[in-house]
Amino acid sequence: MAAIFSLFLFFILFIVSLLIILSFIVRPRSVTIPIKFRHVFITGGSSGIGLALAHRAVSEGAKVSILARSTEKLAEAKRSIQLATGVEVATFSADVRDYDAVSKAIDESGPIDVLIVNQGVFIGKELEKQSPEEVKFMIDVNLTGSFNVIKAALPAMKAREGRGPASISLVSSQAGQAGIYGYTAYSASKFGLQGLAQALQQEVISDDIHVTLLFPPDTDTPGFEQELKKRPELTSIIAASSGSMKTKEVAKICFDGIKAGKFTVTCHFIGFLLSIASTGMSPQGSFWLALIEVIFGGLIRFVSLVFQWQWYKTIEKWSKEKQLLNVPHLACFPKISPFLHHSLFSTSNPSVFHSTSTRRALKSSSNSRIIKLQAVAETSSEIESSSVTEPTALTLRQICQGYVPEHILHRMEEIGFVFPTDIQREALPTLFTGRDCILHAQTGSGKTLTYLLLIFSLINPQRSSVQAVIVVPTRELGMQVTKVARMLAAKSEIDVKGCTVMALLDGGTLRRHKSWLKAEPPAILVATVASLCHMLEKHIFRIDSVRVLVVDEVDFLFYSSKQVGSVRKLLTSFSSCDKRQTVFASASIPQHKHFVHDCIQQKWTKRDVVHVHVSAIMPMPLCLLHRFVMCEKTNKHQVLLALLESDAPESAIIFVGEQSEKSKKAGNDPSTTLLMEFLKTSYKGSLEILLLEGDMNFNSRAASLTEIRQGGGFLLVSTDIAARGIDLPETTHIFNFDLPQTVTDYLHRAGRAGRKPFSDRKCIVANLITSEERFVLQRYENELMFSCEEMML
Ligand SMILES: NC(=O)C1=CN([C@@H]2O[C@H](COP(=O)(O)OP(=O)(O)OC[C@H]3O[C@@H](n4cnc5c(N)ncnc54)[C@H](OP(=O)(O)O)[C@@H]3O)[C@@H](O)[C@H]2O)C=CC1
Numbered sequence: 001m002a003a004i005f006s007l008f009l010f011f012i013l014f015i016v017s018l019l020i021i022l023s024f025i026v027r028p029r030s031v032t033i034p035i036k037f038r039h040v041f042i043t044g045g046s047s048g049i050g051l052a053l054a055h056r057a058v059s060e061g062a063k064v065s066i067l068a069r070s071t072e073k074l075a076e077a078k079r080s081i082q083l084a085t086g087v088e089v090a091t092f093s094a095d096v097r098d099y100d101a102v103s104k105a106i107d108e109s110g111p112i113d114v115l116i117v118n119q120g121v122f123i124g125k126e127l128e129k130q131s132p133e134e135v136k137f138m139i140d141v142n143l144t145g146s147f148n149v150i151k152a153a154l155p156a157m158k159a160r161e162g163r164g165p166a167s168i169s170l171v172s173s174q175a176g177q178a179g180i181y182g183y184t185a186y187s188a189s190k191f192g193l194q195g196l197a198q199a200l201q202q203e204v205i206s207d208d209i210h211v212t213l214l215f216p217p218d219t220d221t222p223g224f225e226q227e228l229k230k231r232p233e234l235t236s237i238i239a240a241s242s243g244s245m246k247t248k249e250v251a252k253i254c255f256d257g258i259k260a261g262k263f264t265v266t267c268h269f270i271g272f273l274l275s276i277a278s279t280g281m282s283p284q285g286s287f288w289l290a291l292i293e294v295i296f297g298g299l300i301r302f303v304s305l306v307f308q309w310q311w312y313k314t315i316e317k318w319s320k321e322k323q324l325l326n327v328p329h330l331a332c333f334p335k336i337s338p339f340l341h342h343s344l345f346s347t348s349n350p351s352v353f354h355s356t357s358t359r360r361a362l363k364s365s366s367n368s369r370i371i372k373l374q375a376v377a378e379t380s381s382e383i384e385s386s387s388v389t390e391p392t393a394l395t396l397r398q399i400c401q402g403y404v405p406e407h408i409l410h411r412m413e414e415i416g417f418v419f420p421t422d423i424q425r426e427a428l429p430t431l432f433t434g435r436d437c438i439l440h441a442q443t444g445s446g447k448t449l450t451y452l453l454l455i456f457s458l459i460n461p462q463r464s465s466v467q468a469v470i471v472v473p474t475r476e477l478g479m480q481v482t483k484v485a486r487m488l489a490a491k492s493e494i495d496v497k498g499c500t501v502m503a504l505l506d507g508g509t510l511r512r513h514k515s516w517l518k519a520e521p522p523a524i525l526v527a528t529v530a531s532l533c534h535m536l537e538k539h540i541f542r543i544d545s546v547r548v549l550v551v552d553e554v555d556f557l558f559y560s561s562k563q564v565g566s567v568r569k570l571l572t573s574f575s576s577c578d579k580r581q582t583v584f585a586s587a588s589i590p591q592h593k594h595f596v597h598d599c600i601q602q603k604w605t606k607r608d609v610v611h612v613h614v615s616a617i618m619p620m621p622l623c624l625l626h627r628f629v630m631c632e633k634t635n636k637h638q639v640l641l642a643l644l645e646s647d648a649p650e651s652a653i654i655f656v657g658e659q660s661e662k663s664k665k666a667g668n669d670p671s672t673t674l675l676m677e678f679l680k681t682s683y684k685g686s687l688e689i690l691l692l693e694g695d696m697n698f699n700s701r702a703a704s705l706t707e708i709r710q711g712g713g714f715l716l717v718s719t720d721i722a723a724r725g726i727d728l729p730e731t732t733h734i735f736n737f738d739l740p741q742t743v744t745d746y747l748h749r750a751g752r753a754g755r756k757p758f759s760d761r762k763c764i765v766a767n768l769i770t771s772e773e774r775f776v777l778q779r780y781e782n783e784l785m786f787s788c789e790e791m792m793l
């Protein structure tokens, strides 16, 4: 007992004396940096963390200047701060890479008391895939740019007199404390700040200037949103070790850290551990923290090794799966290799994540395939088909008999769906066995009817609960799906209880839907992601017991970073893949093997998900004539005008490329706007000129669409995103004012014309290209098997 007591006493004594020693030796001494009435200068202050810091500084009574490149974003930031606080900030447009410009801006702004070097760019990519320019860009902006800013500000900061302690703060990142997969250049640029800061602190301490390094985790800023679209999945998984935070929260913690004059500022507990694990020769002003570092350093190193172990395990797993997924793809086309018309069935590696390619025998009946698919249950499968196979004799009714209620089949035939399309013939038998499916087939191939028939085979109209949910990316597509579902569900006989379909789409009146959902839940719900999540988060209803969850245009949902988080939640938190049947539909699934793999790994679908791919071997509607005109970039407007006059379309869609980030940053008008202006002044024909843009708000999009539907011809200027899922059968001409970025985009665009039923009118797809673009178009021709003839004007 006495031994234990004396041991304890010894321990306490040890700690206390350590603390006393530390309290003497820690340097630099801690200070408080006053903010009120002082000049706070923030680089990158027009967006994200920098903007949030500016808000805080202003609200604490500082005189604030912000610097960034884009004058537009600066003006917007200025407006937002003025709106929130009534105070005007000074703005300076300069690129931190340009020392002279930065220096001029800083001189103009006056002596600085608190300098926050926050600008930063990040492009997460494996080094192998990163261009030397991108590497240089990150080092130049993040590291060299920081030197420029500090160097320009330092003389006046040092010369300030009697204004109390000053601060130079640098926004690093947790990726500046630990190297992270995908961040070679970014991590290097941010690690550089550590060296800069440590050395600088020694150089400026005698001028009472205190250096602070800030280490945020992933933060939901506009810059981060852009980054998320592209960064490797592994980067996201590893970065998830420390979660993500809201911009405001991060800014508050950082600002408090700056005021407290800390050298290292972390944003949460994991960040704190990380800072101790990576502390090295950082100065430490707090003796309490110094004590923790001394006592727990070793233990925290152990924790960091555990993290590393997890990361390396993940990386290993991914690379193995990637190899497995690279099993040669058994895609072959009957037209080219007739001997492969026999049923071909191959299992590759007997591993959990393997993908099996099956070839459809030309005349094998669908039933025999089900048996084959059963044989590989517990593995993901792939059904490949090309659209030039002979149609089998089975009708849609025969395929659906026994699964889909009679009155629905009856309605289906009344509406005119008698023979199955390829995707229906391929997918329905599998879907009826209850397996999850990825429906991968071109626009207009009948995917909607495919999943609707599955839904009707499963729901019980007597039950009063939401039994099927269809998630769509846009309101327009939602309305179309709802229309087809309602047409099928319409009661044909009095005694059959019809099944209700509700459209819960962005821009609708949610309040009315809320009470409807509560009082009488519809059997089928067609919803856009945002509205659906809103309802689920408000606990208006639940989707954990739905029988089927369909995600339509799935690639688009995942492409849009705004929606991706919500879609993931729908798939994994709000419901579980084991309890439902999951169907994904899309015209294009880039890297579909990866996608199948993700589905399984992320538990979006069950492990035995089937990828049904009706490949686009002859995807172009035959009624289309493809043409191109070669012209100079500067001459495109005139050429378009000439084409509109010579071709006299009944109705046309003019596709314009999405505006690049660069051009947006430069403050240019989007090309859609420019083209609209041009047409409005120069086009003398009778067609109504309309604009459809992806980021137009719902009301203006709806307005455009209604105008179109009112008949009369139209000239619709649109981007790819805006035109997704929109059906305008009157279209006779497609003008690719800008060449589409990908082959699938070409297909999507061209597929917008020639959809008017019973019309034998030839429709035109005209491409306005520069001579350099000729080979790109040629590639599309090869891939999609059409030929494009040159047109002379
Ligand atoms: N968001 C996150 O997840 C995390 C971010 N960070 C770091 O925080 C800082 C801010 O990031 P965040 O708010 O997300 O970024 P944003 O992309 O939202 O904002 C970046 C800001 O920097 C400006 N900027 C970019 N390049 C330059 C340049 N060459 N010269 C001058 N200004 C420039 C931008 O304006 P303009 O383009 O007009 O020049 C903008 O104001 C960065 O240093 C980043 O590395 C750290 C950890 C996590």
Ligand SMILES: CCCCCCCCCCCCCCCC(=O)[C@@H](N)CO
Residues within 6 Å of the ligand: 122, 173, 174, 175, 178, 180, 216, 217, 218, 219, 223, 224, 227, 238, 239, 240, 241, 242, 270, 273, 274, 277, 300, 301, 303, 304, 307
């Ligand atoms: C004891 C040791 C504990 C270790 C825990 C380590 C957790 C590290 C996670 C690193 C996350 C990196 C985020 C980068 C954010 C960023 O800068 C980009 N989003 C760019 O904007």
